[in-house]
Amino acid sequence: MRNLVWISGASSGIGAALAAAIPFPDARVIDLSRRGGVVEHFPADLSDPADWVRVEQHFASELAGFEGDRVVFIHNAGTIVPIGPAATVDPEAYTRAVLLNSAAPQVLGRAFLRAAADLNCERHLVMLSSGAATKPYPGWSHYNAGKAAVEQWVRTTGAESNGCRVIAVAPGVVDTAMQHEIRSVDEQAFPAVDRFRELQRTGGLITPEQAARGIWSLLDRPLASGTTLDLRSL
Numbered sequence: 001m002r003n004l005v006w007i008s009g010a011s012s013g014i015g016a017a018l019a020a021a022i023p024f025p026d027a028r029v030i031d032l033s034r035r036g037g038v039v040e041h042f043p044a045d046l047s048d049p050a051d052w053v054r055v056e057q058h059f060a061s062e063l064a065g066f067e068g069d070r071v072v073f074i075h076n077a078g079t080i081v082p083i084g085p086a087a088t089v090d091p092e093a094y095t096r097a098v099l100l101n102s103a104a105p106q107v108l109g110r111a112f113l114r115a116a117a118d119l120n121c122e123r124h125l126v127m128l129s130s131g132a133a134t135k136p137y138p139g140w141s142h143y144n145a146g147k148a149a150v151e152q153w154v155r156t157t158g159a160e161s162n163g164c165r166v167i168a169v170a171p172g173v174v175d176t177a178m179q180h181e182i183r184s185v186d187e188q189a190f191p192a193v194d195r196f197r198e199l200q201r202t203g204g205l206i207t208p209e210q211a212a213r214g215i216w217s218l219l220d221r222p223l224a225s226g227t228t229l230d231l232r233s234l
């Protein structure tokens with residue numbers, strides 16, 4: 001096996017489309033998620049710090065002595081729920097969302113960089129971001145803060161010498177379960193909900209397959225480590 005690829009959240013949406021469109025032959029593809037999909041599955045609840053430790057051990061054991069051409073980790077798992085003003089949402093769900101959206105990318109990203117540190121092959125770490133990293137949407141506080149954290153983590157680790165190209169990509173508005181969750185709440189919870197309903201009515205969403213093609217194309221582009229970009233700007 002020449003290519004070893006991890007995708008978190010490959011059980012649905014953009015992650016599943018990424019797993020279905022691996023652009024290299026001879027790849028082993030491992031999905032880090034709770035449900036699993038069609039590729040090899042490492043079951044993990046990435047809002048649970050105990051599972052971060054299991055994933056770190058898994059990275060280390062799989063990458064020890066790896067002699068292939070390329071290792072890739074696309075950290076794609078994320079959640080938009082709970083949606084609503086911070087003062088009103090369910091506290092336990094909010095804590096889980098903060099752990100998943102803000103802390104997991106940093107901890108798992110660090111674990112991957114460390115496990116890959118001594119390899120000589122091509123190394124890529126790609127984090128899924130969002131326009132919400134820079135534009136605040138009332139009702140999405142944990143999501144906005146999480147994506148802002150992801151982008152600053154990528155800029156920072158991208159400026160460190162770790163032998164890995166680290167980038168963050170916002171995919172645009174993609175027709176997945178997450179968009180369904182966004183459209184299903186009322187304006188009290190999410191004042192901008194009509195904009196997202198209108199985008200769906202007017203065909204303004206791209207498919208997960210289009211997003212996956214765009215994300216995979218980034219591996220061949222001459223992007224500096226630390227780059228944060230939006231697929232819509234390509």
Ligand SMILES: NC(=O)c1ccc[n+]([C@@H]2O[C@H](COP(=O)([O-])OP(=O)(O)OC[C@H]3O[C@@H](n4cnc5c(N)ncnc54)[C@H](OP(=O)(O)O)[C@@H]3O)[C@@H](O)[C@H]2O)c1
Binds near residue numbers: 013014045046079
């Ligand atoms: N859709 C959009 O318009 C859009 C726009 C900008 C950015 N993004 C970003 O793109 C990424 C994928 O989003 P999507 O739209 O494809 O969402 P999705 O269809 O809801 O899929 C989310 C994925 O994340 C995984 N996940 C959620 N909670 C998890 C947990 N606790 N532990 C492990 N895995 C978990 C899910 O797997 P399990 O449920 O099996 O665990 C699922 O595979 C996210 O980072 C999102 O923020 C999406």
